Amino acid sequence: MEIIQTGVTDVQEHCCSSLDERKSHHSSKTKAALTARLNRIEGQVRGIKGLIEKDTYCDDVLNQIAAVQSALNGVGKLLLTEHLKSCVVERIQDGEVEVIEELLKTMNTLMK
Amino acid sequence: MEIIQTGVTDVQEHCCSSLDERKSHHSSKTKAALTARLNRIEGQVRGIKGLIEKDTYCDDVLNQIAAVQSALNGVGKLLLTEHLKSCVVERIQDGEVEVIEELLKTMNTLMK
Amino acid sequence: MEIIQTGVTDVQEHCCSSLDERKSHHSSKTKAALTARLNRIEGQVRGIKGLIEKDTYCDDVLNQIAAVQSALNGVGKLLLTEHLKSCVVERIQDGEVEVIEELLKTMNTLMK
Amino acid sequence: MEIIQTGVTDVQEHCCSSLDERKSHHSSKTKAALTARLNRIEGQVRGIKGLIEKDTYCDDVLNQIAAVQSALNGVGKLLLTEHLKSCVVERIQDGEVEVIEELLKTMNTLMK
Numbered sequence A, B, C, D: 001m002e003i004i005q006t007g008v009t010d011v012q013e014h015c016c017s018s019l020d021e022r023k024s025h026h027s028s029k030t031k032a033a034l035t036a037r038l039n040r041i042e043g044q045v046r047g048i049k050g051l052i053e054k055d056t057y058c059d060d061v062l063n064q065i066a067a068v069q070s071a072l073n074g075v076g077k078l079l080l081t082e083h084l085k086s087c088v089v090e091r092i093q094d095g096e097v098e099v100i101e102e103l104l105k106t107m108n109t110l111m112k
Helices: A028-053 A058-093 A099-110 B028-053 B058-093 B099-110 C028-053 C058-093 C099-110 D028-053 D058-093 D099-110
Strands: none
Touching (some): A028 A058, A028 B028, A058 A099, A058 B099, A099 B058, B028 B058, C058 C099, C058 D058, C058 D099, C099 D058, D028 D058
């Protein structure tokens, strides 16, 4: 999974935390970009189901699965980049260095 | 991506090729297993869209994305295992060694 | 590559930067752990050369290569964990948020 | 890890098996290519030890580790390609389809 430096962030994203639940505040632009990508992925997954139903040659289906993996990686990268630039920086600046442990754990899960 | 040795194959899968288009013939059991997994993935992707819409904390969303990546890897593994055990073996036994080049290319794409 | 939460850091690692060149100051314990792992990897690589020289069956050699990959991932994880906990936190707290771009770039390279 | 289609194979590699031990017979050209790459990797690992000893900034060391990972992946790919084209094809043609289980297991290990 490759983390890309994106220029998608415009309005300063920020991540506020209240006593009960931590929230993130992506710009509408980032939210729209993430949602559009996920819509496409949803369609691709449905497409793969159709290929399998029609006994499409395995190799062709495997390449479609690789395409969805790549698209999903793209969503993960975009979100991790936004997270690093907003939540992680803010929480470190607020003295909450335990965010690093959280980050390490999530990076582990993403990179399996 | 981890290739698992599955015992899902029961009725001998086989992959027949006609002059115009190569097809694969998974057992109904394998097709049902693949379709069930893909249905779940489709639902997970929809779920992630909902999380983003509700400004869920990035770290939680990232972990959901990792879960879908893992599920998708599972589908890829299952299909690659069936492909190796049927199409690839058959085509090599029929003297079509060029299937190895096709396999290398697809493994490349899957492992990016 | 999996990032492990290690308890290796004892004495507070810190990363100081002077005008000309950025340095890191691992504890002697961390430096010894990294060096010991790298010594083992060096020996494993030499071992693989010997296997190839003796026409060892490819599958056995491939498994040795996977072992070295895993060991090397371990070194990368250990170092990235120390880096996040020291340099990255310090530089963010000093207002140098550009360290995030550097981190994203390096994570990209490591995860190819 | 990306499996590349290499043109390195010239003289037909083949993989013979005797009752006691399975051997592979790479061409001298393939053996020289593998050994040269491993020599370079060994040198790179020694280089990284030196960087750590001199307290080189973590990010620079991490990028060196990524370079060795990439070089090691290259060796793995080259060997897996040769293995598929020789041992795997031969054993399938000899009716030893259990080589597929061995291949799946090794691909699993390599792709962790």
